[in-house]
Amino acid sequence: MTLRVSPITFPSPAALALCAALALAGCATTKAPSLADFASDGCSMFPDGALVGKVDWCNCCVAHDLAYWRGGTAEERLQADRDLSNCVRAAAGSQVLATTMLAGVRSGGVPYFPTSYRWGYGWPYGRTYAPLSGQEEAQAARLREKYMSERPGLACGKPGTIVAATNPPAGANAVASAVGGAGKAQ
Incomplete structure (x- = not known):
């Protein structure tokens, strides 16, 4: 019995280049x-x-x-949550209410839950704690300014209603300043 071995042929360099180009085009x-x-x-x-x-x-x-819409690092989230607590305490005069809200956002606002109020909810689900790139910062600033130009002050209301805030609590401006200067009362 004779064993025949066929020679191995490889694709031409042009075919390899075409495959590589198609694979990299997706990237x-x-x-x-x-x-x-x-x-x-x-x-x-x-x-x-x-x-x-x-x-x-x-x-x-x-x-x-x-701040939550924009997302960012875990440290930025902690600061946003502390600013919320301080703002609520100033607006309502209640440490109990401020502490209750702080506990709620700390436990429910993590980026890992697919909720509409998670940390970084403005980004597609799956983004966790990460600093924004320069391009992302610019995009967030542009969209924040668009929102603020359409709603003087910190507009508040449930979906379908827009209520302009003419006198936001002092702490609200501190929170907004921490996310890029938005929310200054007009």
Whole structure:
């Protein structure tokens, strides 16, 4: 019995180059995720203000939402949550309320849950704690300014309603300043 071995033939260099170009073309056309327009529902899953009386802390929540929408590092999230707590305490005069809200956002706002109020909710789901690149910072600033130009002050209201805030609590401007100067009362 005779064993015949066929010679191995490899693709031509031109065929290899074409395969490589097609494979790399997919990499070159991958579009970076883009940030959605800013939207806020006020104090997600929490009252926007006192159920009795006129105490309102919703502007604090919208400023906090600006930070959460943008996302960033774990340290930035902690600062946004502390700023929310300080703003609510100043608006409502209640340390208990401020601490309760802080506990809620610390436990429910992590980026790992596919919720509309997670850290970095403006980005497609899957982004966790990471600093924004220069390009992402510019995109966030542009969209924040667009939102603020359409809603003087820190607009507050549930979806479908827009209520301009003429006198946001002092802490609301501190939160907004931390996310790039948005939210200055006009």
